[in-house]
Amino acid sequence: NAGVTQTPKFRILKIGQSMTLQCTQDMNHNYMYWYRQDPGMGLKLIYYSVGAGITDKGEVPNGYNVSRSTTEDFPLRLELAAPSQTSVYFCASSPRGGNTEAFFGQGTRLTVV
């Protein structure tokens, strides 16, 4: 049982480049989330999804986009990367609403230079 899988694990981007962070889960969870984690700060919710075809903004959505075409996959798109997007990104899923029992992936460390 793989759980939540994120790719890539590490990436260096140049300012202005774009990329997609991949996230897939095999637990058949309807609810999925993208977070960023910065040093000395709590996790911040970027986007979330309550099911295939349904997404909504979290606390810090600017500069990001998401899609949810299947239950399993929830990719995060960064357009025109900026140094402020240097962070560790985590994808998570949960079996029910309320976000009280989330399963996290291993994270993607992104550096924008």
Added chain:
Amino acid sequence: QKEVEQDPGPLSVPEGAIVSLNCTYSNSAFQYFMWYRQYSRKGPELLMYTYSSGNKEDGRFTAQVDKSSKYISLFIRDSQPSDSATYLCAMRPMDSNYQLIWGAGTKLIIKP
């Protein structure tokens, strides 16, 4: 001022000690409280989840919520070197289904 405060540590204790980790918060509307453990370069994993006030125990771990003081605690009994990690608290109000507010985490080191 952050909505949720955690001492970043590191907190270093000898193996076998009882560990107390704490979070304070300012929003009296928070009703759901979670503790996550995060090993270095890994994703967080859920340890405990409590609703409203009171205690909850799971093996060596006990979560405590004091809503009157806006203070939550995680106690670890018989601490092991494998408990060395960063502990994150998270909480949310009743009327928000998805927006958790997270503490920045306390780094715990258990010395053999």
